[in-house]
Amino acid sequence: MREEIVIRAEGLTKKFGSFVATDHITFEVRRGEIFGFLGANGAGKTTAMRMLCGLSQPSEGRAQVAGYDVATEYEQVKRHIGYMSQKFSLYDDLTVEENLRLFGGIYGMERGRVEEKIGELLGELGFETGRKTMVGSLPMGWKQKLSFSLAIFHEPGIVFLDEPTGGVDPVTRRQFWELIYRAADRGITVFVTTHYMDEAEYCDRVSIMVDGRIDALGTPAELKAQFGGPTMYEVFYALARTAKRGD
């Protein structure tokens, strides 16, 4: 199978005044891959991700996402990706169905297609009964799963997840990762940041950022061999310890 590159960053850099938040990072992500983007707080993950999503302009370097340049063709980039932020981001005072319709509308999907997709999605989640429930009254786990479903509702080629499982219990996290696998099986590339090292083990490849740079990049097995640790936690700890920046 030909391996197609869907994200390519070359020397991608973001400076805020004299502070270099993201420092010349270079990496590639292949179609259908689950790519873990790791790093301690303040290592520059979110800044890098915002640049890749077309939300922020790079100071130096370049990046292509889904074949479009993030600096110049960000409108096209936005059309071809899904995004789920750290903060839970559905509207509490809208029903499940209304939230889905809203985002379908925002992404310019056909009305009929939206209704079809809503049926499919709720069926897949086993959540048909929740169609008309206000999102505000749902348990956290459901909200999270819905947020993810929403991020891939318009069938993007790539989905960016910024710490998607913060604050949920291990069982829900496990279920959440099953959704991620299912999406990857359908050919959606998943770019995910996380603090949980067990989640890093689920990824096809991971990168670890320290002080704005990518200090390690490879499959979890490769990194464990390279840094001589039995788990990803040891690998991460060994690298994160070298950080000069405080939290």
Place this chain on the structure above:
Amino acid sequence: MRKRDMGQFLSFARKEFIHILRDPRSLLILLVMPQIMVVVLGCIIKNEVDDIRVGFLDGSHDYCSERLTRRICSNKHFIGRGEIGTEAEAAELFKKGEIDLVVVYGSDFANQMLHSGVAKLQLLSDGSEPNQASVRVAYARQIIADFQRDMFSEMGGGQKASDHFEINVVSRMLFNPQQRSELNFVPGVVGVVILLICCMMTSIAIVREHETGTMEILLASPLPSIYVVMAKLVPYLIISLLDMATILCISYYGMGVPMAGSLAVYVVTASVYILTSLMLGLLISTVVSTQLAAMLLSLLLIVPTIYLSGMVFAIESMPAAAQALSNIVPAKWFISASRKIMIEGVGVEHVATEIAALAAEGLAFMLLAWRFFRTRLA
């Protein structure tokens, strides 16, 4: 806007309406409070405009002046009190409280009207009751305007330009040359309500998206960020117009507040004011990051509006510094223009300054907001 973008825009604007309709507190502030404010203020400031005792100072005694006198006396709001000899006599009657309004015809009234095209007429009112006085004058003006129109059509509808004539009405308040009028309350309430809705509710609505994190998701969508902001303004624009309409109806039908000038000019002026206020709300939303801060900043703007707009205190009697400062309060321009249109009944050319000032401020707010918005995203 392309068709696809329009659909995206509309689905977003629809969502804004749902937010408002599902929040009882918002609904109360947006669609109940303004009307209650007008009714309460209207009850405090009574406008008893019936049984207006009117006298006539007629030096002409011609066909036209006597016809107009009869017409005013037969109106249900007026009680004719006959002829008055001199202006001094009129002042005496005002002091004794025996009369409410005096109509003074210019000399040679009919002749002036039919031949030179301009006839002079003065309305004297008692300025010690400025509120009622304004209403009385407004009623009289309406009758005079009707009279003028009827005369005009009797003369053959003006095929020739030289057939045009008008009655030049000047109103003067005795005992209160400043013409300070408590009748400001409707223009004032509309001014404050619009500011409240457009600045406070709008800025809160935008900042809420930042606070809940949904703004990130919206900005990551292909919906251009300018549409995100514009779509948030649409419901507040509609609600403001709705409030303006209901307040006008309540005050016109329920409280006898006049609409002496053109309703169309008023609606245009109010729309410009609404847009300016929306831009101010947008500007507020770009400089604060929490809903609480947005509310406080809006309130900080509303307080000077109440004091500096001429709603409570006459601007003419303020110190020079405060007068200068009042020029940057958008509500000052709006209240001044609406008073002119509603009470004095002037045409659009007399409120052009106000409309231009409002539009200029709106534009300035918009440019500033856009600048801050861009910086925030970068």
